[in-house]
Structure formats: C-alpha cells, structure tokens
Amino acid sequence: AGSSSSASSSDAFSAANCQGGTLRVLDSAKNTKGFDPAVLYTSGGGAIPRLLFRTLTTRQSVAGTNGTKVVPDLATDTGTPSQNATVWTYHLKSGLKYADGTPITAADIKYGVERSFSPQLAGGPPYLRDWLVGGADYQGPYGGGTTDLASIATPDPSTIVFHLRKSEGDFPYLAAETQFAPVPKAKDTGKEYNADPVSSGPYSIAGFTKGKELDLVRNSYWSRSTDQQRLACPDRIDISLGLSSAVINQRLSASVGQDANAITTDTSLDAPTLARVSADPALKKRVVTGKFPQIFYLAFDLKKAPFDNQLVREALSYAVDRTALVNAEGGTQLAVPSTTFTPESLTAAHQDYDYFPAGATGNPTKAKQLLAQAGHPNGITVPLAYDTDDVNTGAPAATALQQAFAKAGITLQLQPLSDADFNSTVNTPATQPALTLTSWGADWPSGGPFLTPIFDGRQIVTGGGNFNLAQYNDPAVNAQIDKINQITDYTAAQQQWAALDAQLGKLALTVPLYEEATSVLYGSHVKNAYLDQWRGWYDIASVSVK
Amino acid sequence: MSGHVTLTSTEPGAAVESAAALPTGAQRPAGGAAGVWARRGGRAAAVTVGLLVLVALTAPWLAALEGQDPNSFHDTLLNSATGGSPNGTFGGISAQHWLGVEPTTGRDLFARLVYGARVSLGVALGATLGQLLLGLLVGLAAGLADGRRGGRWVDALLSRVTDLALALPTFFFSIALLAVVPQSFPRPLLLGLILTGLGWAPIARIVRAETRVLREREYVAAAVLTGAGSWRIARREILPGLVAPVATYTAIVIPQNMVAEAGLSFLGLGVRPPTSSWGQMLSTSTTWFQVDPTYVLVPALTLLVCVLAFAGLGEALRVAFDPKSPVPAHTRRGRRKQAAGKKGEAR
Amino acid sequence: MTDPVLQVETVLQVQDLRVIHPGPVTALDGLSFELAPGQVLGLVGESGSGKSAAALALLGLHRGTPTRVEGAVLLHRPDRPALDLNRASDTELRTVRGPELAMVFQEPLTSLDPYRRVGTQIATAYRLHTGASRADARQRTVEVLERVGIDPKRARDYPHQFSGGMRQRVLIAMALALRPRVLVADEPTTALDVTVQAQILRLLDELRAETGMALVLVSHDVGVVGGLAAEVVVLRQGRAVERGATGALLGRPEHPYTRALLEAVPRLDAPLPERDAPAADDVLVEVEGLRVDFGSVRALRGVDLTVRRGETLGIVGESGSGKSTLGRTLVRLQDPSSGVVRFEGADLASWRGGELRRRRRELQMVFQDPTSSLNPRRLIGDSVAEPLRVRGERDEAKLRAEVVGLLERVGLTSDHADRHPHQLSGGQRQRAAIARALILRPKLIVCDEPVSALDVTTQAQVVGLLRELREEFDLTLVFIAHDLAVVRSVSDRVAVMRQGEIVETLAAAKLTEPQHAYTRALLDAVPRL
C-alpha cells in the first residue's frame, strides 16, 4: 500500500528548488458546485480545496504511513483537549493573511463553521451538528433566531474554543475539513460564495468556469514560513474539469506537449489502459499507486427476510467469488480482495480475520449447506441494488456476484439505480432494498468514522442519509463506541477500533468484498508525484513540474 | 366529320399494338417486395437481414453449438495482473471460444453476440416500426388536412404536437423516463417505446412536407372526386410516393436506434446486465481497442454489416417503388451486352 | 424527297431510325427523312404511333434511359463533318443541343423546372450557349416572351403560376431564344387556344423565314401541320405509311389510314347532328357570381352560368382565361372566393362528410394534363379501377372486366392496364384518364381539354364515346376546349371566356354567327386545311 513507484520521478526533486512552471490537472469531476468551504465534503481538505483553504489542522504531506497523521495548519498544534475531550482549544499562528492581504482571525474560523450550518449551504459532513453543543438546532448565521453558535468561543483574535456534546478524540481530524477554513464575514456572499471564495491557501482563483476549468495563481500573501505542509511548487495550476476518463488516460499516457506537465486528481487507470501500461516499461515508470481506505461490500438489511437469519448471511459470505470481482474491477492492480470490513489500507485500525472462508473463488457447497440449514434447501431469490453511475462497482461487480451466487442456488435479481436514485433509495430505511452492493470510505484515517456510521445503532436516521444499512442497534456496541471516542491517543484508539471490527465481523452483518487500488499515470515532466495514504491520492501542493 | 364514329371501325388504339405480342406484365417493373428481391443488391441485403434475424431467433442453439452460454465467467482465461485482459492471442480465440472472450469477465463473445442480436434487432426494429407507424400517421394526417373545415386546426395541432416531440431533448428524456418507469417493466420493450416516442417526429415532419407537395398533384384531385376518404387517398395515392424518402430515412434511423440503445446501455440505462446487446458490447469495448482489437471488431463489424444491409434494403425499396427505375437484375446482363455491342459499333 | 432544295443543302438527315422501348415495344420502326434549312416537316399520326419517340430520338434524348435507339440521325454543320447523334459523345451532344437542335415538349406542365422563375430558365439556357451577359440574356428573354405573347413582367413568376398554355409558350420562347438551326416541336400548340395557336404558328413560320430554321412539327392535328409544313410524313404503328408534299398528300391521300385521319378532322362548317335541345328549365348546375382569387391573381371575376341536365356545355377561351379554374370549381375541387355553385339545387359548399364523399361521385373531371392526373406509381388498370374500389366493389374479376371494357371503349387494350403511366404516349394517358372519369357513370363530367392531346381519329372516337354515354346515362358534360370545331361538334351551347369572365353564351349552331368581337377573333384564327 501507499506510494510505491514514485522513486523515479523524485530523483531530481528538491523541495527548496521546485518552484515555477504550470501544472495541469485533468479531472473528470465537474465541480459545478464550486468551492464553498461550507458545502465541500472532503477528506483531509481534499485535493484542490487544500490549495485554496487552510484549516485549523491538516494532513501530513509525506509519503507512507506518516501521511495518515494529522498536523497543525493555521493552528499552532493539533488542538488541546480537556474534560474528556469535550472541549478543544486552538491558537492561531501569527502573520496569517488572506489572499487580499487582510489578516485571518479566530472569528473568521468561527464564522466559517457557523455558516456551514445554514440550510442554504447544506452538504458538508454531518459531524459538526452531532458533536457541537447546540449544533442540532442551529440554523447558521443568516437571519432567523440566533445568528451565533455559543459553543464556539473566540476569547481573543487568535484563540478558538469548541465545546462538544460528547467526547471526541478524533476532533483534530475533523478540524482538517474545509468547514474549518476561515471565511471573512464581510466577503460572504452566501450561496454565491462558491464561485470566488477568499483564499487562505497558497493559491487563489484566477479564473473559474464551472464544469470546465479552474485556473489558480499564486497567493502572494501566503508563505512557506507559516505553512509546513504545502510546497506550492508550480506558479500556476490549470485545472480542466469534466473530461472523459478515457480521454484523461489517453492524454496522460501520450504525455505530449503541455500534457507532459499533467496529472489527474480523480481518474484512476481503467483496465484497458492498465493492460497497455503493463506491456510498456516506459509507461509503467509513470504510474503511481495508492489506496484510499474504502471497502466495497454487500450490505444486508437485517430487518428484511431472509437476511434476518445469520445462516443466510453466512451462506452469501461463503458463496462470494472474490477473484471474479477483482477481475471485473480490472484485475489485481486495481482491486484487492478483502475479508475484513476495515480494509488493510486503514492500517492502524485493521485486524485480519476471515470467519467464513470462501477461498479465492467461493465455496458454493458450504453456502448451499448453510442455506439448507436455514430452511432454504432450494435456494433463495433476492434483489441486489447497485449504483449504475459508479462505472466500476456498478454492473460489472453486480454481474460477477450474480454468476457466483447462482452456483450456490442464490438468484440475484439485479436492481440498477442511478446515482441520485441509489442515494435516496438505499439510504432511507423505508425504501432500502434487502441487499445492496455499496462501499464505504473513512472521512479520515481512523476506525471511528469508518465503523460508527455503519454499526452505531444511534446513527440510524429514518429521514434519509442513513448508512447503518443493517439497521443494527446493539447498546453494548454503542457503549463501546462511546468509550473508544474518549481516547485521545491515536494508536491506542485504533487498536480498539480494530478489535471492534473483528468482533462485529463474526455476525456477518456485511460481506466485505474488496478494496480498490488507485493506479494513476502522470505526465513525463511531473516530479514528486506520490499518492498519500490518507486519501490514496496526490497532494497537489507537493507536486512539481520543475 | 362523319356524324357518328363507331368505336371499332378504325380501331387505331388496338392497331397501335405491335406490342400486343409481348407477354402481359413483362415490362412491368416489379414493385414492392418482389421488386426488392428482383434486384441483386436488394436480394443481398434482404438475405443478410434475414440471416441476422435468424441468428437472433436461434441464439440459444447457436450458443449451444459452440458449447457456451453468454453469462458464465471464465476467470482462468484472464490475466488478472494486466487489467483482466484475455490470455492468448486475438482476444482469446480458441476452439471453445470462437470469437474470444470478454476482458475482465471471460464471458464468451460469440454467445454474447448472438444473444445480443435479440435485443439489438428487437429494439431497433421495434422502435423503427413504431416510429414509422406513428410518423406516417401523424405526418399524413397533418399533410392532408387542408384549409377547409377546420383542417388548418388539425394541421396546426398535429404540427405543434410534432414540434413538442421534436423539442424533447431525446437523450435527456430517455434518462428520466427510464428512471421513472418501474423496474418491473421489461426493459427492451421500454427502450423500444421510448425510442419510438422520441423518434417519430422527424418522420412525421418529412411525411407532412412530402404529402403537402404530393397532394397538389392532379391524380390526388382525381382520387378526391371518386369520393375516396382521406385515409384511402393517403394509403393509395400518397403513400407510394412517400416510399422513397421514408425508406431512405428509415435506413438511416435503424442504425441510429441501435446506437441509441448502445448509448443508453452504456450509461446503465438500457438493458439490464447480464443481458448483452451489440451496442452495449461496442460501447464497453471501445476503450480496449489498443489492447484487444478483437473485442472491438466483433461488435463493430456486426453493427456495420447490419447497417449496410438495412441501407441496402432501403435503397432497393426506393428503387423498386420508382416506376422509371432501370430494369431489375435478371435482365441486366442482357443490357450490358447491348451496351458493349453499341460501343463496338461506335468504333 | 420531291423538294429540290433538299438536294442542295441538308441540315438533318435521318436514316432508318428505330426506337425500341424495353419490353420490347418498337415505338418507331425505320423512319428516314432529310431536312433542309427553312424547311418544315410535318409528322402526323394517331396517338401512340411513335411521334414523340421519333422527336426525342432526333435530339438523342433516349440516351441514359432503358430505351434503345438504332439507325442514324445525322446533323450536318457547315465546315464540319456530320455528327451522328446516336453515336456522338455526351460532350458533342451537349454542344449541339440548344443552338443547333432545340425541342418543345409535349407535356408543358411538367417540362419546366418548378424551382426556377420562368425568365431565369429562358435566360440560363440562352447564356449557356451564347455566353451572353446577364443583361443581354434578360433582354433576349423579354424579346422572346413578347414574341410568344406573354407579358414580360411575368418572367418573374414560377411555372406553377402559369396556365398550361402559358407554360407551353414559355417552352417555345426558350427554344426561340437560341435561334436553333433545327427545332423539333412535339405538339407545340395542343394546349393553346386558337388565337394563340395561330400566333405561335405564324411566329414559327416567320422564324423559319428569317433565320432559315428547319422545323420538325409533330402533331396529330392535320390542320396545324397542313398550314405550315411543306412535306408530311404519316406515321402509324411506328412506320411511315405515307409521305409527300403537304398539298398533294392532304388533297389526295392514298393510304386509307391517311384518309381516315383527314376525315375525322372536325370542321366548323360541318353540319351538326340533329339533337333534341335539353329543356331550358331543367337546370343541373347553377353558378352565380363566382369569383376565385389566387392571392392577387383574379382567375374568375364573377361568372354566372347554368348547365342544363343532359346538355353539353362547351367552354372556349384564351389560355389563362380561367377555364380550368371554373371547371375545378364546378366539381368542388376549388372553393370559390365568393359566389355559389348549386348542383341539383343544393349549394355544393353545403355537402359535408359522408354525403360529400357519396355525392361528389356524381361530379367527375378529366384533367387537362394527362401526365400528372395519373399516379406515376400505380398501374393504369389500378388507377381506372380505383373509383369502383372506392365505391366498395371487391370482385376482382368483375373489376377487371369493367376496366378492360372501358379501356377498350376509349381505344386502349387490356395490355395498357398493366403499364405505368410513363409507358404510355400522351394521348393514351388522356384516354385512360377519360376511362377513369367514366367508370362511375357520373351525372356531370367536366372535361378539361380532354381531346387536345389526342389525334383526330381518337378525338373523334372519344367525342363519340362521350356523346354515346351522354345519351346512355343521361350524362351532362362541361366540355372545355380551345378547338372551336370540336366544341361546336359536341356542344349544345358554348360559353366563351375571357379574362375570368364569360363574354357570351351561344347555341352551338349559332357559333359561327357570334355577337361578341372576341368570339369573332377566335373564329378567324381557326386554321383551315
């Protein structure tokens, strides 16, 4: 896992002398929603947003396992917890400025967090509402009722204090999200802020056509002296949005003209390109791989027959053919089979187990036997919902499953759903199908955000946006989660999460299938291109073209 | 002038006919289906289309002949380390897999191709037929409605409905419709209906425009005087004149419908996996063209043959319905000889 | 061959010309003649005798069609070897078509490009061969249009805005513009009323004299040919049965066929058959204050007319005077702009739906242009049987018998039933159209120039047929024609039209003693043998 083959490109790279040139980014995402720090939902500040927004903390910009560490950004440290990690205090570094030269204050950060509560700016991660005192009822600063969230205090311009409803040892990780970026109240244009936010990062927006391109230029008020995490090598970054992924891969492999300076921040190699790359040593040199801790799995609705019966769930676990699934994803370079819910790439919180050994290609005999035991000697017919917009996990994986399950007497009726449809159908308990092919990734590299939404019974939301698809609610497990959340020591906490995962695995609440690997090409002039372990993607702030 | 000319006295009309010796109907160019068949190109096209339909009908037997089925995965035939591409040359062509296997799944391409014929031909032909029927009906009705007796309103209404159907952004509406209609509705039928609903308008417009030209001909006036209803006039007098433009347009539309199905299948909106269709095969295979050309060529060539066959059929139909068109193939050889003879003379 | 001039100089020499349509139908079987500058050759014969086939072959126009041409058509040009049109290259052919050889076609309605203004069509043909400037071409267009009697202002109109006769004159003008050395005119005056016909014939004669243009005049009208041609060839079944100097040949015809042709020519001074005049008070159709406007063109300007039951009403008038429009209005193919048409006392406009469909079978029309009045994609037999089928007849054998019977009565054979319209001659098509109108035994038939495309013998037959049917079925006829003699011979009364108005209505017997000056002029223009 982690960065593997970046050595060749970093040969001549020197952080001290990397500045200059124009980096091109070829992305398939359209980013038509723009860049409002309140609305963005990123992991560790995302790829492009991290160039525009500095947050209280951020991810450490290094290759390897250390890349999963959280480090101070605007703040002087990753936060001082008190009272069982329910109060977190941060002090700002001095000399911080926006791209327009005005100083960044603690009040701006408070305002940034507050505005993310406005219904108009919905879309960000849900943790703040849940964690902050009074968060559940707060409506943001725009008119109506209280306009100020009392649980965030700014005793002086460089100090900010957060009061949480419960213990959250992971708060420093959350503080890396863009909601913790400063927003000057005077410049806030509400919904329209997304097109031209005030930058606090090393670059600011020179031109932005939604859905098409974003041009970034240096922010002259930013300096490496207050920012140890961003190298900001290129003078300009030109980002093309909304390209077809096939075209991106063709351009990167051709690497002609300007494309020699190009990378992509969201398009992994597809199977055919990978097949081509494997046969071409010159191309192979320009490939980096990484993994975002994310598990693809089958989710059962325990409230629906026949999955209320653990034997049936075990039968499915045995019947799975992970080789076919991996091939459907594009082979071993793009996917790795996983028998655990917490994937191997979430190293700190991972513990190996395989309670229902299906072998490489499934064990239909055992599955049949279990089904018979469960009272289904003639097999079962169940629907399988999947997301059609997800090109990889959609149809190919679903058909692979269908084939493998057929051998065990399990007939899958495929139920393809478009993205929007999938999200509202699957994540609303009332409409949720009995069996769903889905995936789950951590918002930060910790077992907490990985396991809590899936297995914490108090996270079952009926209105929609529910991720506890099993609708599993065990008070003992809930209590255990609360206990781990109080631990502020990262390593200690992760060990506990891993143990919890291993314990839950026995219940066959899900069938873990595989984790995806990211394999990307970069242009021939690009240097210091590696995929970090937090997100499994580039940190653009450290890529250079010189 | 004599007061009374008996009709049989001079009888020049009958006398004219040295032609009376010729067999009846010999100079009558075969129209309609027979006319298509009578021409070499038409026959080739008809045979090809017939074969394609036969392939669709006998898909299970053909696959059984090969010993494969369209849905089974064959992991052992793939190289997992190189993106799941097939082992062996030419996309894994072997005695077991006549056209090789699909990358990343190892499904048999021949079986998928013959089964795919069912969906592709079914949807494309069904949709085209629907478009034709609806387009002809509306186009004729609008084209024949005249200024009298509120006819202008009929025309205006139908034309606006046609405009509306044209104005529906096709692709966009397909997406919505496919999402809105319940999952239980058979997909190929739904695809056919959607393509029909969104594709009849161009035909209606062409038909209306042509009809307005044709209805000014005096033979239409003559038919009006026989007391024929509009429907009969449309069928007997106008329709034959529409064959040329409509057949030509239809020949274009059939492949378009096939490709439209491909586009929708590509977005996961067409037929549901694991069902195969040619369009879906082509769209998933294109990115493989540098690595596994066989995979691309199989559906591409099939589609091409299909398109050429339908175009040939359309052309043959157009020619067959043109009374002044050259004589069918079986007499052609004779004519060529004559031409050669003429040349000789000229020298 | 009797004219000494022929030996001196020859412009066109035809040797053993044969035209074989696929089938094979030998339309022309060994025609030979020579033509000197300024000479006029008449080609007469019954309908379907191969006149058009010959005319087209003279310009090599069968090339590119399935029709085969044998024999030679030699065009002699000064200082150059003779050109055999049958073997010439496409390019050679192109350069002589127009300036050397020009043609006026039999079907005036379809022979002009519907997409171009008539003036442009004339000017372009002119410029193509002379390389003249636009202005010169326009000038020439104005000249020739004036010569054929069309207001040059109408040069900006499109063909469909012209009446049949006007279109024919445009075609003639187009030929004249180029001053060709040989003009082949296939029935150049069929669609024209007598005054214009006389004008055109005079014009052709003048040109011949002025420019030395040779003329091949194809016509079934012996009168037309007789007035102009020095030599006449009589065609029958594609063969020349008789030929000779016009005077001699028409004066003392040797071949019985020629004699029959001549005898059939209707004459203004021929005695009219005895007939009971229909009762004046038994009115079948009554027209009051009828006006029809096409945009700014006022085709009918207040026509009052009555048609009595059982009578034949002739309508004559100059080209473009509104005869066809009146005819179409009588059978309710054209709605009046104002005024009423009553049929058996009922306003035609009041018929609706099923009643309209049933009743309009009582009103039939034979259209002026036989080419466009038959569906080109249907067999003749089908077109003729269609009215019966519409009425609900399903018995195919009976239909066939009825159709064949009627075709035979109009002088066609059962074989013609199985052909497409383009495989018939112009006259044959017209007869098929007449058969179609008759098959329903209607009460009223409007015949729009039904015999103008027919040779005199066929004309006589058709006229006779109409007359017989009239008696047999109590048929009422409105007979539109420009040939006064024909009109007189079939009609009880004659209405004379001019510029959308009826100038006078006379009893047929009184036609030779008109009141109105215009009628007088019409009479004077009739060509005499």
Added chain:
Amino acid sequence: MIRFLLRRLLGAVAVLLALAALSYLLFYAMPGDPAQLACGKGCTAPQLAQVRHALGTDQPVLRQFWTFLTTLALGHGFSTGPSTVWCSAPCLGYSYQSNESVTQMLLDRLPVDVSLALGAAAIWLLLGIGTGLYAALRPGRLRDRVVNAVILTLGSTPVFVMALLLLMGACVWLQLLPFPNYVPLTEDPAQWAQNLLLPWLAIALVSAAGYTRLTRAGVLETLNQDHIRTLRAYGYPERRIVLRHAVRGALPTVVTVAAMDIGMVLAGAVFTETMFGLPGLGKLAVESASTVDLPVVCGITLLAGALIVVANTVADLLHAALDPRVRI
C-alpha cells in the same frame, strides 16, 4: 409571412408551455430527492425539512410549477443567505445545486453548443450533400458504392467512439493538434476553430451519412422528372443538371432534417461534450438530471425546446423559399 410568424409564435408558446409542464412533472417524478442530495450524509429528518424549505421543495408540485411559471414571467428574488438577489424576467429560477441563476448558467453554456452546432452542421452539410451528389452522378457504379459504404460506416459509429478515434488519431498518433480545450469565439477566433475542429468532425462524420443518403435519393428521384429532360434537350452539362437543378428536389428534405439535427445539437450533444470536455448544455443536462436539479432541468428543456422550435420554423421558411409551390 407576418401572419405565419405570428401563428408560429403562438404555437411555439403553447409548445413550450406543454414542454415545461411535461418536463417538470417527469423530472419531478424521477426518483431522488434534491433536498436529500443537498443535505448529504447523516442528515436527520428536521435538517432535511429545513433544507427542503430552503429549496422550496416542501410545496406541492403544482404550486412549485406555478412558481416556476411566475418566476419565468415576472422574475423572482432569491435569498443567497446574507442577501437577496433579484432575477429578472425571463428568469428560469435558481439552481439548488450550484447556487447560480439558471439563466446565467444556460447563457454561459449556450455559446458552446451554438459553436458546436453551426460548425458541425456546416461540415456535415458540405460533406453529406457533397458525397450524396458525387454518388448520384453515377448511381450503382463502384464510386457510388464505395462512397456509400464509407459514409455508412462512419454514420453507424457511435459518437463517443468516433470522438475517441479522432482524439487518438489527431492528437496522439499524428500529433497534428493539441487536445482540444474550448476557447470562446470572442476570445480568439483562430483558437476557437482549432479547438472545435475535432468535435465538429466527430459530429459531422457521424451525421453526414443521413445527408448523403437523403441527397442521393432526392437527386435520383428528381432526375427522373420531365423538367430534367428539358435541361438535357438544351445541352446543359450533366454535372450542372445534377449539381444545380436535381439537387433542388433533394433540398427540402435535407433542410427539414438539418433543422431538426441542428436543433438537437443546439440542445446539447452529451457525448461529444463529454469526450472533448466542452462545457455545454448536454453535459449540464445529464448532470442536473442526475442530481435532480429541477430548475436547471426545466430551464434546459425550455431553452432546448425553444431552439428546436426556432430551428424548425426557419426550416419551414426555408422550405417555402426553396420550393415556390409551397405556400406558408
């Protein structure tokens, strides 16, 4: 003419109203809740209600449609949070998802599709009519067959395949052109054309087939008519007869079809836009459909509908101009 246009205008308004209602209802019925999507992960019922209220989707559908119509006719104010922006008529509303006025979004993208449609149409008409005429000059001969086979092959290629092949050919193998990156005409006309060349070709090569067939068939049909014989009798060169006269018989159908096709491309060419990264209406349409962004969806449908109606009206006028016998 004036009366025709007036009648057409009224008709167009009716068509657009029907279109608006149809698309509103259809996309409203589409699964997926915009509020849900906007609200995101872990959204609780009360928050969802708040978001719904902010989006206005808590109103009954007819009420919402009415608001849509009144907004269109009269304009509307939209709260951005700290302030309110006024969107003046004709206002297509405000996008829930991208926080932008829909009118502005469409205006931003329209030039792309206009550029795409006009350029592509010029090429496909030239190519289609050209090859059609070329084939019609010698029907049934080798040249006719080769042209037919080639053009049909191109025509049966899905656009996205064609696009990929063009990109590979021109940008990777031959390296004739850089990968396209749309530049507005107003910025740099040369760059504009250069960058649109491949997208134009992709659409044109695929579309030309239809025009080839229509032109060829129409010309052959006209060549059989009597008036062509007149031209031959006056020594018009065959080439000129086909190119200037017979082609007129094919044009009315070609114009009708071209107007429809141009209308379609104007309304958004999803695949071409995706493959070439053009920020056009097609991509926006698909994206807003998948995010159930109703105002954008309806805005695009209306704009597209209006464009298509205009294109067809122009086609009718052209039809009348091309064929003097047709009266409007």
